[in-house]
Amino acid sequence: MIRTSYFTAIKLFAAPGSEEITQNVCNYLQNRIPRYFIPYEGGKLRLAKTEYEIFSNGNPQAQVEEVRDMLAVIICTQAQPVAHNYMLFHAMLHALIDADVADIILVHPYMWFSRSDRKNQPRISTFADLYGDMISNFFGIHRVLIMDPHDSHLKHYFKPAANEITAVYLLADYLKKNFLGKNSNEWTMVFADAGAANKYEKIANLLRAGQAYIVKDREDNSENPTPKKIIGEVKNKNCLLFDDEILTGSTAIKDAKVLIEAGAKTLFMAAVHPILEHKQLSHRDLIERLEQSPIKKFITTDSVPVGHKLNINGQGKIIILSAAKLLSEAIARMVEGRSLTELLRPDNVKLYSTF
Incomplete structure (x- = not known):
């Protein structure tokens, strides 16, 4: 003691x-x-x-x-x-x-x-x-x-x-300065589920962006839920997916495809923690899958060491901010x-x- x-x-x-x-x-x-x-x-x-x-x-x-x-x-x-x-x-x-x-x-x-x-x-x-x-x-x-x-x-x-x-305010500040700017009315912040929407509603208000969330089916303790429908307006909008972490990236990629089908223009994602772990895929394979996804940029922090280990900051789609x-x-x-x-x-x- x-x-x-x-x-x-x-x-x-x-x-x-x-x-x-x-x-x-x-x-x-x-x-x-x-x-x-x-x-x-x-x-x-x-x-x-x-x-x-x-x-x-x-x-x-x-x-x-x-x-x-x-x-x-x-x-x-x-x-x-x-x-x-x-x-x-x-x-x-x-x-x-x-x-x-x-x-x-x-x-x-x-x-x-x-x-x-x-x-x-x-x-x-x-x-x-x-x-x-x-x-x-x-x-x-x-x-x-x-x-x-x-x-x-x-x-x-x-x-x-x-x-x-x-x-999250660090992420929001970066997004506002580099992407949303004065055109926040062209953006919709999309949350992974209703829980995330309640948790991060204040960030959407801070950025003066629209809000939407995705309804999903999750079986048992699955890390890979299935998107069902979108609540909110995303057609002809730049969409920003926002969550606390990116685990395998599978959910983000599924969500991106649903948003594109619903008429979204450009897709970004922001998350505090870049966990990027998968039972079957290596870190590099995970990064490659994100790079090939329809999401234009991933903005995250260095809360876990994966990003800097792979020396990816400033290269490709992944942007790592220091916390x-x-x-x-x-x-x-x-x-x-x-x-x-x-x-x-x-x-x-x-x-x-x-x-």
């Missing part, structure tokens, strides 16, 4: 697979926290070192650098292989707590296990609530930050409830004991926009 919230310095750690987004956050955080909290020579913030060893019997071990009486900020996003990284992450947390860390801020750009949160079939496991319980009650971590969880109720699995921030400045601003406010509410206001996107 963590013993106190008093700390003498701050160190920034990357959970396994989260190194790229953590380094980007580090670059911005350097100028957002007081220099006297940076324990390194020259006052230069860097990623703290964690070394992992897998023994011959498969057991993991983590060793962290000195953290006694310090605040450890850990950035942990979902990255493959999830189960392996999760065990290493547990080892890292145990090492930090055993090393007398003063406090921990845990940051999830994308919270893993967020799709394993409902007991909607007989005798199945759920993992999101178990994860929150372990973080709060076993490891004693009580300062958690989540960016755009798949469902807002996920933050309540942590005790106290996790803080929540959103990158690192937003995350660093939120972390700095948590360190300073300031409210995060300002980051939930669309007119404050200037605090973290990089374009």
